[in-house]
Amino acid sequence: MTLPRKDLFDIPEGMIYLDGNSLGPLPKGVAAAVQDAVVAQWGGQLIKGWNSCGWMAQPAVVGDRVGHLIGASAGSVVMGDTLSIKVFQALAAGLAMRPDRKVILSDNGNFPSDLYMAEGLIDLKGQGYRLKVVDPEAVADAIDDSVAVVMLTEVDYRTGRKHDMQAITQAAHGAGAVMVWDLAHSAGALEVDLTAANCEFAVGCTYKYLNGGPGAPAFIYVRPDLADVVKPALAGWLGHAAPFAFDQTYTPGAGIERMRVGTPPVLQMAALEQALNVWDVTTMRDVRAASVALCDLFIQEVETRCPALTLISPRNGAQRGSQVSFAYDNGYPAMQALIARGVIGDFRALNVMRFGFTPLFIDAADVVQAATILQDILDNRLWDDPVYLTRSRVT
Amino acid sequence: MTLPRKDLFDIPEGMIYLDGNSLGPLPKGVAAAVQDAVVAQWGGQLIKGWNSCGWMAQPAVVGDRVGHLIGASAGSVVMGDTLSIKVFQALAAGLAMRPDRKVILSDNGNFPSDLYMAEGLIDLKGQGYRLKVVDPEAVADAIDDSVAVVMLTEVDYRTGRKHDMQAITQAAHGAGAVMVWDLAHSAGALEVDLTAANCEFAVGCTYKYLNGGPGAPAFIYVRPDLADVVKPALAGWLGHAAPFAFDQTYTPGAGIERMRVGTPPVLQMAALEQALNVWDVTTMRDVRAASVALCDLFIQEVETRCPALTLISPRNGAQRGSQVSFAYDNGYPAMQALIARGVIGDFRALNVMRFGFTPLFIDAADVVQAATILQDILDNRLWDDPVYLTRSRVT
Numbered sequence: 001m002t003l004p005r006k007d008l009f010d011i012p013e014g015m016i017y018l019d020g021n022s023l024g025p026l027p028k029g030v031a032a033a034v035q036d037a038v039v040a041q042w043g044g045q046l047i048k049g050w051n052s053c054g055w056m057a058q059p060a061v062v063g064d065r066v067g068h069l070i071g072a073s074a075g076s077v078v079m080g081d082t083l084s085i086k087v088f089q090a091l092a093a094g095l096a097m098r099p100d101r102k103v104i105l106s107d108n109g110n111f112p113s114d115l116y117m118a119e120g121l122i123d124l125k126g127q128g129y130r131l132k133v134v135d136p137e138a139v140a141d142a143i144d145d146s147v148a149v150v151m152l153t154e155v156d157y158r159t160g161r162k163h164d165m166q167a168i169t170q171a172a173h174g175a176g177a178v179m180v181w182d183l184a185h186s187a188g189a190l191e192v193d194l195t196a197a198n199c200e201f202a203v204g205c206t207y208k209y210l211n212g213g214p215g216a217p218a219f220i221y222v223r224p225d226l227a228d229v230v231k232p233a234l235a236g237w238l239g240h241a242a243p244f245a246f247d248q249t250y251t252p253g254a255g256i257e258r259m260r261v262g263t264p265p266v267l268q269m270a271a272l273e274q275a276l277n278v279w280d281v282t283t284m285r286d287v288r289a290a291s292v293a294l295c296d297l298f299i300q301e302v303e304t305r306c307p308a309l310t311l312i313s314p315r316n317g318a319q320r321g322s323q324v325s326f327a328y329d330n331g332y333p334a335m336q337a338l339i340a341r342g343v344i345g346d347f348r349a350l351n352v353m354r355f356g357f358t359p360l361f362i363d364a365a366d367v368v369q370a371a372t373i374l375q376d377i378l379d380n381r382l383w384d385d386p387v388y389l390t391r392s393r394v395t
Numbered sequence: 396m397t398l399p400r401k402d403l404f405d406i407p408e409g410m411i412y413l414d415g416n417s418l419g420p421l422p423k424g425v426a427a428a429v430q431d432a433v434v435a436q437w438g439g440q441l442i443k444g445w446n447s448c449g450w451m452a453q454p455a456v457v458g459d460r461v462g463h464l465i466g467a468s469a470g471s472v473v474m475g476d477t478l479s480i481k482v483f484q485a486l487a488a489g490l491a492m493r494p495d496r497k498v499i500l501s502d503n504g505n506f507p508s509d510l511y512m513a514e515g516l517i518d519l520k521g522q523g524y525r526l527k528v529v530d531p532e533a534v535a536d537a538i539d540d541s542v543a544v545v546m547l548t549e550v551d552y553r554t555g556r557k558h559d560m561q562a563i564t565q566a567a568h569g570a571g572a573v574m575v576w577d578l579a580h581s582a583g584a585l586e587v588d589l590t591a592a593n594c595e596f597a598v599g600c601t602y603k604y605l606n607g608g609p610g611a612p613a614f615i616y617v618r619p620d621l622a623d624v625v626k627p628a629l630a631g632w633l634g635h636a637a638p639f640a641f642d643q644t645y646t647p648g649a650g651i652e653r654m655r656v657g658t659p660p661v662l663q664m665a666a667l668e669q670a671l672n673v674w675d676v677t678t679m680r681d682v683r684a685a686s687v688a689l690c691d692l693f694i695q696e697v698e699t700r701c702p703a704l705t706l707i708s709p710r711n712g713a714q715r716g717s718q719v720s721f722a723y724d725n726g727y728p729a730m731q732a733l734i735a736r737g738v739i740g741d742f743r744a745l746n747v748m749r750f751g752f753t754p755l756f757i758d759a760a761d762v763v764q765a766a767t768i769l770q771d772i773l774d775n776r777l778w779d780d781p782v783y784l785t786r787s788r789v790t
Contacts (some may be wrong), residue, residue, distance in 0.1 A: 046418055
């Protein structure tokens with residue numbers, strides 16, 4: 001299929017949206033699907049909707065659709081909660097698998113929330129557990145037989161640097177450690193093959209490249225041979241073997257179902273389920289090839305036009321996710337000026353201008369235009385307007 | 396104000412909905428609010444919506460509105476996740492406050508997920524921690540100086556039996572224990588005064604009597620004097636003091652904000668926020684008074700018409716939540732037959748027929764009609780149709 005498919009999205013006229021890596025745009029059909037979930041399903045079926053509308057099964061049904069995009073076999077992915085919660089679940093289950101080891105190993109390119117959740121878990125467990133954080137390049141060498149769990153995000157949220165999933169998973173297994181991959185910046189952006197990688201756990205979110213909407217549910221993958229073995233630390237009733245038996249004690253459900261916790265967010269799930277239809281008309285292989293080409297073009301255009309910016313993403317597309325980042329000391333106000341001109345990227349402290357490229361709705365002409373506008377802002381110091389310095393930094 | 400206010404809800408014609416204690420019906424205005432969140436906010440603002448549409452502040456803003464309904468001061472309630480996750484957060488924080496004590500005390504009238512979450516937490520902590528579960532009537536006597544945390548649901552999900560929040564909280568404090576209340580069947584159903592109760596933590600859901608929709612976010616309350624002191628075990632980035640500084644280590648946010656974890660479910664939050672407008676036109680005092688009267692009437696009607704059913708809810712309205720439950724060995728198929736006739740209650744294993752009364756949209760005529768239909772089903776053994784026996788039990 002030829003990309004882009006701008007016709008599949010509702011994006012405001014004139015906007016060049018280079019922030020699908022933070023929040024994907026609204027796919028067509030989602031508004032109608034959510035309206036149906038509210039009016040016909042909730043309004044019309046009320047409590048019966050748990051069966052008649054398939055709400056109860058949705059986390060597994062949608063999980064399979066996400067799983068299909070990341071090389072997971074059917075029945076190995078389930079949706080729910082937020083990515084931070086899913087990280088906690090994977091880490092807790094991983095630690096329980098290696099009771100004689102005390103170290104969670106991660107890197108300083110990981111998304112901070114993953115490190116925070118590890119801190120919280122370690123604090124609960126006490127007894128000498130600790131989090132060891134090294135440079136991304138030093139991970140492989142740091143895996144030794146003290147390490148219970150290696151937890152990494154495949155694609156660095158700031159730089160776009162991409163880990164070698166298979167190689168690091170092999171190294172982890174070689175030292176007897178459990179491997180947890182965070183696919184926040186991978187799912188929907190590039191080809192992931194969890195089955196080939198052979199990691200024990202993977203987690204991710206769906207509001208970025210999977211376009212599930214603000215606050216879309218997260219997912220967790222458990223390797224099929226472990227799904228009936230792992231111990232859920234967040235032992236919620238919908239992960240129970242028989243939730244509606246209302247037993248007094250917890251018995252984990254069959255397979256991946258045990259990683260469910262509480263009542264699923266039905267309206268968010270409806271949005272996500274519809275958004276995933278985008279993947280019926282394209283392949284991850286095509287998206288990835290187009291993404292590398294767009295990122296290469298943006299690097300070339302920006303380096304030619306804006307010499308003040310320093311590339312901090314890998315130059316080699318194979319070592320990069322679907323984003324390009326530049327360091328620039330005036331990056332914050334420059335990004336605000338760019339946003340005001342309709343080119344939406346984002347800023348990550350301390351000095352990173354970050355641009356995501358989603359070939360579903362971005363093409364080469366958009367890339368050249370974005371670089372041209374950026375050049376104009378820099379050449380004319382348009383970012384120097386105080387309005388851009390004082391704007392909130394929440395995005 | 397005169398109740399009911401059926402005009403505030405979209406309920407299918409002819410349905411008598413006695414299951415607002417499981418999933419509240421669709422309030423008018425919610426469909427439009429959700430559509431606005433999808434189309435104008437997500438579609439139109441994309442990533443900018445986190446600021447421009449107030450998404451980032453929503454958990455605290457909506458939390459204050461819920462807090463107002465349960466006697467919590469501004470800034471002491473925040474929304475997010477599911478009730479099971481909020482239970483975990485409260486328990487973990489409570490245990491951390493009493494490091495020399497090892498017991499979580501609860502009762503067998505608690506919702507099972509609360510007990511399961513306690514089991515999971517205890518398993519993580521190891522070191523002699525344990526969950527002690529007693530009969531509801533035995534709780535007060537079981538509170539001794541081994542108890543770190545007393546965790547109870549105010550209103551029993553099966554029987555509607557209501558604990559005395561103030562008395563039990565005082566007993567807990569008298570023994571040096573921390574008190575956690577689950578308000579799942581209280582918030583929106585009856586008057587709760589958390590400030591007067593003086594408990595350390597409270598949690599609850601919003602898809603029952605607060606009509607937030609299927610999968611609506613949960614809430615957690617932390618007593619104001621503790622909000623800057625408690626230790627978040629689920630240390631997610633949105634509970635960090637400066638989430639967008641992307642520090643490598645966790646520093647809890649100010650006050651109740653530290654109980655946030657991951658990205659909030661913006662679409663669900665929009666539905667809930669609109670649903671809460673119902674409370675602008677009524678008071679919890681009026682709702683409670685009407686609810687007790689409706690429940691009394693239903694008990695009288697059913698006991699007169701259906702002698703095969705045994706009341707298992709307290710007969711005294713002051714000791715009961717907003718529901719009435721009867722034990723009946725054929726309760727499951729009888730409830731299915733009732734649902735087929737348009738009277739929606741639900742069934743809870745092993746033999747409980749459960750009816751919730753929400754005076755916002757239920758009146759005395761509905762109560763009498765529901766009892767009349769129930770009588771017809773029992774008198775004519777309509778529940779004996781095999782279709783009712785084989786139907787799924789998920790509701």
